[in-house]
Amino acid sequence: VDPGNRVVLRGHLMCAAAELPLQEQGDLFDPKGELSSLVKEMERERLLLRSASGQEWYTTKRRPQREVDIRAAGETYTILEEKTNRVVGKNSGLRTLTECHHGAIYLHRAEHYLVTKLDLERKNVRVRPVRTPYYTRARSEKETEILERQRSRPVGNFVVLQGRLRVTERITGYEKRRISGQDLLSVHPLELPPVVFETVGIWLEIDDFVKEAVQRTEGHFMGGIHALEHAIIALFPLFALCDRDDVGGISIPLHPQLGKAAIFVYDGHPDGVGLAERAYEVLEELLEAVLSTLEGCDCEEGCPGCIHSPKCGSGNKPLDKRAAILILKTLLGKVSPRELGLENAGMGPGDDGVPLPAVRPPVPQPRARRILFFDLETQKTAEEVGGWNNKHLMRLSVAVIYDAMEGGFHHFTEKQVGELLDRLKGADLIVGFNVRSFDYKVLSAYTPLALEELPTFDMLEEVRERLGFRLSLDHLALHTLGERKSANGLQAVAWFREGRMEELAAYCQKDVEITRRLFEFGCKEGYLLYETREGQKVRLPLDWDLERIMENLKEALRWGKEKH
Template sequence: MKQREKDVHYFTKARSSKSTKIIKQIDSCRVKGTRVGFGKLRITEQVTGYDQRLVSNQKSIGIVPLDLPKLEFETQGLWIEIPDYVRDKIESDRMHFMGGIHALEHAAIGIMPLLVMTDRNDLGGISIPFHSQTKKAAVFIYDGVPGGLGLSEQAFKHSQEFLERTFNAIRSCKCETGCPACVHSPKCGSGNRPIDKLSSLKILEMILSGEEKETFYKINEPDFESISEETSDFDSKIIHKDNLRYGVLDIETRRSAKEVGGWNKAEKMGVSCAILYDSKTAVYQEYLQKDIESLCEDLQKLDLVIGFNIIRFDYKVLSGLSDFDFFSLPTLDILLKVHERLGYRLSLDHLAGQTLGCGKSADGLMALKWWEQGKIDKIIEYCKQDVKVTRDLYLYGKENQFLVFKNKAGNQARIPVNL
């Protein structure tokens, strides 16, 4: 095609997605209510399209998708782990958690040149609502060139000062919702969306004023290649595998979050029943708490385990009953996929109702009452219905590449998903 120069009334801005793997953890330290790690990272970035914006008012007039190859490089970086109790508090207060850690990432990159002689363009960052290796949300800051320049290493050595300066930079800025002086980035691949300045302040405030309240998982290096994030090998090598044998898992608990002291103590909730659908046999297998080891054996036979909030909830509950590493399983969490796109969570009932025209048969509170009443048959029936709905959402999304939800304006809209 012949190229020609043309005056247009818009400019373009690239849109991209990124993911990271921790190849080797070199060091870590405790900072108040969290931990900061440092090590060797593998960064994967893909330009997904570009945004056309009017020159006159910066308003977007369309996004043009692109199909380009992924770019990968290895470098050094640090990561700030966000404890589950912090996330639970942010979400219970109806603040935007993804917007908060995204804003924290931008502010941290902006403040690092005060600790290290560098330019913010020499740095990169990724904020992830759940990272499979840390087993919680994390904010990564890394050297933006292959091999690294020692920049993030220097910042890691001053981790507490780094977090405190980031907090003060956000707090001292007089803007209300965020600006380039605090939490906006001129090179953000998602156009500074979502961003929540108040949420980032609350997250940092809780971390810097808190003490360690939960388990911080040791990074298990031999498992790195089996656990990845976002645009992982599971998408390309497992989900697209011919004759994929997948399972859909859901569990119900014996105790509520309130009874065990909070969602961050899910491992104490116990299991009233678990249902696993096996695509090879088309059987809905039932398990009670005494059958958890059998469940572990059956899960290992699958190419892919599918669930809804399975990583942050089901696996945590099950981890309290078995030494098996559930997080090492090749897993597709539909809720995480939705959260990555929207920046906030939707219920299974909402997605099923809008996408499939059906819903759940009961809810978790009713299942807890049934447990107290000894009505295990009703719990199994309810759990089995959740598995059916989750399976049908997966199949619909896999075939159509989208799910349907009702947005905040009350209108039905599509969520693009890669299932």
């Protein structure tokens, strides 16, 4: 690694600032040099906070006080030579359980020791020097619970999230392996308490179409995500000045909280020391490095140079290198839908049969109400992301809001999604067409916020409830207002590809305008017009009334509170 590499330096500055504030006056850096410009850059990105005096920088990493069960992870164990009581070394709790359990061969400064006793009460380990032809490796089972989602963003064909995790690791036994050749000699069970600790991690949420693509090639999906997890952890130290032992990983084909597969990479230090934040930021570069390592390694089935991990709790099983490459290329959007066999995978918008969530809006403010009319367009078609179940992967191209309080339109690109979300959060009522089962799903990739809990009036849902079937926005606009939409979603994706952002924004704005006029028409006249299959233009009676809509939302809020 080039030590002048900004990526590495940034990681180093973060670590340094976590221990002691960075000093402008100190010998740490020349205020006019390269480091100084990096510090300023990190200050702008709010990774570092500058003191009021202007002479010190702190990290923004919070360490909130909370009750954390770190039964073993955060404690220090002393390793003693059995006969002489000489201190051989110290080890952290989690490593003690994996490296210094009864029967383990503990390697320290090129000396081998056999562990004869692990005393969890006194927090010490008894060892005796030995010469053996074998080494040991712990077998473990890990699981993780997501405690809090802190941030999220879409990457390629997946969403990456950062959040607080509770990791539980159980050491279930250990293997003896011959030093030369690594042959498995025997397996021994162990009974040890689980190690539980809270930390910060990132996770890649992997949708079912990725699994299906692997299965079509007769690859091993679990072996693929497991191999990918190992390779990510092996290469991460290139981006963060840490050791591969400083991070942990879990790959799981069906996470109970997510309902889908995920790869977790977490900070191995209880509460985290900023490694997860780093991983979240450099993820694209990291995954590109992983892909070139996997594709560049000459081995057939995997080797210590690519997907084997010396610390794997399941003895490097199962691993599937080819599946790992396919999964990674699919996640990064480097495989076309045709190659994936995904064409015509879509089922039509909204036909996913998901029950409507309860509406639990914030309490409306007593003053004037902020009503927003809202619509968005996407960068990708449903087909390209594996069907309409994966709207969260379609990515925002442009969004338009009409703020009825201000009487003006606002446009947002993907870069401005934070401002868009702030606007939506500040609304007393959001009116859209199919907004719950489309727009909010697309936006869910960008926020841990439960968008379905925003105070929302979805005109499509209202119409469907009345009629028992759906009518398109175009149909209702044509028959009610005598107007047509100016394009459609597929055209919008094409415009985005061609960089025709003005046409795209104009089209999206037109849809918002139509939505607003339909809503106002419905409220004022008490109906919308549509055409039956027989070609008759008829009224769809409605009881849309702003006061009643707000009242219903309030009631839903009360209902939501009672339910909890």
